[in-house]
Amino acid sequence: MSQPPQAPHGRVVVGFDGSAHAERALDRAADEARRRGTALEILAGWPWPKRPLPGYGVQDDEGKLLYSSARRMMDGAVARARSRAPNTTMIPSLTTESAAEALLRCGRTASLTVVGTRGHGGFAGLLLGSVSLRVAAHCTSPVMVVRGDVDRVRDTIILGLASEAETDVKALRFAFDEAARRDAGLRVLHAWRSPAPRSDQARPSQLGWDDVEGLRKAAEAVPQYAVASLAQEYADVRASATAVCQSPPQAIVEASREADAIILAVHRRPRHFGLQLGPVTHAALHHAHCPVVLVPTD
Template identity: 40%
Template sequence: MWLPVVVGVDGSDPSLEALDWAADEAVRHGLPLRVVHASLWERYEGVVPAWTVERPTGQVLAENIVAVAAERARRRAPDLDISAEVLAEDAAGALLREGTEAAAVVVGSRGRSGFADLLLGSVALVVAARSRSPVVVVRGDRHALESRHGRVLLGVGEHDEHSPALPFAFREAAAREAELDVVRVWRHPGHEPAAHPLLAGGGAGHYEGRAAEELDRALEPLARAYPGARPRPSTVEGVPHRVLTERSAAADLLVVGARRREGVVGLELGRVAHRSLHHASCPVAVVPHRAPAADAETGAEGDA
């Protein structure tokens, strides 16, 4: 049985943009689409007495939101296998539970209750930081989302050689027949001179060369497994989240990793994933990587 692409909807414009993106993603990968709307209307309105035929306003609204969303998806992708359901849970909890059996969870950057000037809504942040499955936060305005750059952007960090974010990005690029822009950002340690005499080729050259070697080693097996991905690796000196957010303007999807440590309670994103979710110009896929609780803090960053 194929795991579905799950999308959360609440009737807001960002959630409808996420719905469109999720429908296209499901078609692209040949997966079913599951449309869900979380509502706690019973908690606030109570149960309708048995002798009345009227349904509570909250129930009607919830059912209409998910029905309209499902119909929108069917019109966009008539042959797509679509299921839809109203879940009696809070939005973040419902999507996290759905994510335990999903190929990916897709959400909008903000919801109905979000302020227009917020960079990222609370539900999107919590789901991206806790989900066991990949989470795609659909960012960008309508014009940007409808543009097609033919490029998937992947940020690879120092400890990401075996991160699930890499095969995820390769699959995305292959399915889209897109170029895969793979970026390994490196930084020269501030306590060393730029041309340290004990480092062959100078200090900067040493760190750049090591970054390039690590990147080639990580990409070699995946390039063979996904010949349609067309990877274009590059090493760049700078601040990782700034490099990725700048390049995201010319990408259809930005993929970053997020290391999850067993036994840790709370939001686990890492600086790069967190800032990409707030500032990227395109949808951002956060792919979790399970790691032991004893991992060092430097290894727990989980992204480029």
């Protein structure tokens, strides 16, 4: 097999295995590459182990058959993507790495990595496949998990903010850029809850009206500050700020019904190898009604 052209920095990368979920991800990735004016790298794993079993090397008839099947699948993927983005450079890539390892490696130099919710070999009852979950948990650049209704255009991008401390410039700028590319409105959403009374308190609640009003004003200031910080730079983006007194995971999932994409900042802890997904991110990845974009922060 000849070497594919060198993948340029800033391209869109999509994982593809021929499944229906992968086809939906491929369609969305083609649209994203077209909007960005970048190349689209279509990444697929070879359908045999890294170390073939005795008698099943890549040079025998079995290996050639599997290789031909993989190439046909890739050719079909390229044709499908080109039908949606005819002027986009396509980079077909077959790899012997595991799907998650390959996507994480390629994603380091990509502007966006796109995955489906699950692919071949997953359990039908799973809401999010193991490959998508691992990529989401360990990505070091923006990753989009394609889920929900991707065909209906709502002309709205939503950025979820957990607190003022979560107002990350990278995620905020990504959200403004995404809204500008789509000529869509940007809604910066912050959900807050009144503090629960302590179990040792004699009275059920010690919060008065003034206390609750102060919390409400502080919560409203979080998205307002975020919008104001880039509003002048992105004067053409219709940006708004919303604060709701609601469980943050519930607020994000409900808001996703009216969005083309939900964008969330995710924080990476150095030398931490477990799943680095908080409750809001976890809820969005499993229950959102639109694609979810995770933007890693320092």
